[in-house]
Amino acid sequence: MRHILVTTLHGIIESLTENSHPMQEKYHPQEIEKSAQQYWEKTAAFTSAETSEKPKYYCLSMFPYPSGKLHMGHVRNYTIGDVLSRYRRMQGYNVLQPMGWDAFGLPAENAAMQNNVSPAKWTYDNIAYMRMQLKSLGLGIDWDRELATCDPSYYHWNQWLFLRMLEKGLVYQTTGTVNWDPIDQTVLANEQVIDGCGWRTGAPVEKREIPMYYMKITQYADELLDALDTLPGWPERVRTMQANWIGKSHGVDIVFPADTASGTPQDLKVFTTRADTLMGATYVAVAAEHPIALHAARDNPALHRFIQECKLGATKEADLATQEKKGMDTGLFVIHPLSGERLPVWIANYVLMGYGEGAVMAVPAHDERDFDFARHYSLPVKAVIRPADGDLQLPLTEAYVEYGVTFDSGEYSGLAFQAAVDTIAAALQAKGLGNKRVQYRLRDWGISRQRYWGCPIPLIHCESCGVVPVPDDQLPVALPQDLVPDGSGNPLGRTPSFYECTCPKCGQPARRETDTMDTFVDSSWYYARYTCPDQDKAMTDERANYWLPVDQYIGGIEHAILHLLYSRFWSKVMRDLGLLKIDEPFTNLLTQGMVLNEIFYRKAGSGRITYYNPAEVDIQYDEHGKRSSVSLFADQQPVESGGIGTMSKSKNNGVDPQKLVETYGADTARLFMMFASPPTQTLEWSDAGVDGAYRFLKRLWKQVHTHVEQGIVIIDPALHHASAELGRLRFQLHQTIAKVTDDLDRRHTFNTAIAAIMELMNNLARLQETDSATRNLMQEAMENIVLLLSPIVPHICHALWRELRPGTELLDQPWPQADASALVQDEIKLVVQVNGKLRGEILVLKDADKAAIEQAALENEQVKKFVEGAAIKKIIVVPGKLVNIVV
């Protein structure tokens, strides 16, 4: 029966192959890739619909900012996504893999200034080029769903949701601190502040308070924190980072009453997580902008100067945290709420108005920062916490910050941390001077940007009606397309055709808001819009319920906090508005490691920095292989090395993959990138190894060619057990199928999957025989190797499959399954150690008992040399692994 079937199949295959061309002997990636891509496009292979019976799988890679060209980080990111998408597709899932453009942002304005073109033109030109680049990589993307956030049909719904949030009280206005360039009279992004100075003017930057709109992400702080436990598909480290960022802490609000005799105008409120140390407070410190500070400075020129000095510099937390701690005594006092002692009020530059109450109680003995400050200004240090099991060495040489037991604290002495906090909080509450409170580190999200190339905030300012929302039927508030910024503020503010409008309430002339939204708003919900990009009546529709949540999200680790937290927040807001039915947008998250490259720059006299691409830099080495000079090819003048950092537009250290794709083909680029390292690992760029990837594909092609030339084979299971050698190879083949499946599915280690296939191919290449059993195995192995590699190098596999199984298409094939019967082994190898050192190997039956294994180990000649004459203390047998003889 089987014989007849096989004969018939042979007949079919002969008739199919009769008219087809013989297989090309050499691997020509350009031809193959063009033809494969045309086939995918012609058959709409990656167009996705909601109608399938199959389970859905939504695989999303973070969309790129259209900076001009792809860089290697993009290739890495999108290849990972494509490997997983194609793998799931073969597993029988209905896969959605979309792509779009995070198209608003600062670089477009900078490019516009430099080249005198509008940000719109620059952006859309970049999108066109980068789309072409992405297509040349052969990604299985459903391009029908492409979107760009700078398109009014997209940002319409940013504005619409903003208004809903305003109605719900989730948006409010208050002041926020920005970097102000006093020369250009403009707000600077943190990135535009270099060493505390404006990047274009070199002028020292000042902090300035301006009105801004905020989204109440803190209202969701508890859910955002608690729901992290419902995300087992997220890396532990990302969940930890988010939890720390939200920073929920339990503490006590404490009021230090004003010492009116000293002139203190008001009581001082602070928050502390260490109320147990309250009896050790020796002073209080307030921010430079604190009302008490301003009051004290009114008739004190020195204090006034100090406050002005504190206003200089950038708003970056890293800068503030590392700057030299400076302070000044106000001469004012407050009253310690429990001891009644008078405590001096200091202004300190390390206390920030925007955080908590803008004031802290200082306990130098038990806080490092307070300790350093107290030392510097000779303020008293009073220790009140000692280790639970001993005494504190006094005087202190550094702050003792551990939780311990209170002492020297009057009636609050002898208490452990929690008891001390509880008792002190109760005492404060009894006096009306304190309450326990939960505090978050997380701050509300300021979304106002004084910039042109972003989504307009849909508000109108009317002299008589105040702030009036733009009515829904007037959305979207469209951004003019043709403005060119000049570096001095927002051009929207100089464009009457944009800002002149009438008040929707009273009909009087009014002024449109000219601030635009943070681009993180755009990227907070794009994943939902991909499910229904053509929907012009609503933000999302029922298709979102089919596809969401995203099953696999892939993107750089640099987004671990901000983007991923904002999009979690927005999805919860959308859920609460009835737009989505999900609690969390991304079920599984793969955080890709950064692709790093060296940074080269020159700093002009003005302080302005110009970055040069590594490709433009000539590096000379001396005879010891050490760097002797680094200069620009263009002018042979030296450039500075800025270390290594992530590939980015701003540092101009990206590597364009185009040359790689043109020279070797997309498959080589993809294979090389996946083989270089596991995807989560940081990768320092080097093209060493590209040749190896190309060589491997050439070998693969040749091996299939050699096999096919001798005639293709219909696999006959009866031939599987022809010889022990073939059995071993078949064991390896099916072991490889199992390993590659696990590596792609659970481990996401594509490098080891590729290595396993290489090992298998190396062994197969040693087969010289051409008997039917060998050719049978070769057919089975080649078919499976092509299937296993196809998610990673889809073009070559598409072509090879047509040779191995004429008349069928790779894309219709299921993912291979390891044959359990091929994986059965009678004997296993064990390693024998003596005192933990490898001394020999033994072969034992699969189910040998401990005694038999011990005996075999002791009889091993190599082992005997090390055991003889010594008393055996014990023998450890680790089943399936090793034997360790301890002497």
Add this chain to the structure above:
RNA sequence: GCCGAGGUGGCGGAAUUGGUAGACGCACUGGAUUCAAAAUCCAGCGAUGGUAACAUCAUGGGGGUUCGAUUCCCCCCCUCGGCACCA
């Protein structure tokens, strides 16, 4: 400064749950093929000693737990990512 990762041959990396350190690949060296080169194929390739068999050392540094540590614990050094207006 704070939060989170990482550090293994000349290089990228492997070792999946505490169990053979260096899989796979690059580079390099030698050989085959070639008029020659490229390409390809074969072999070698952590360090030290040794002709070799082999032995010792070795996973950023120092200490510890264990029969056994790249893996777990403590301290230190370095690199990278994030720090709320780069995206």
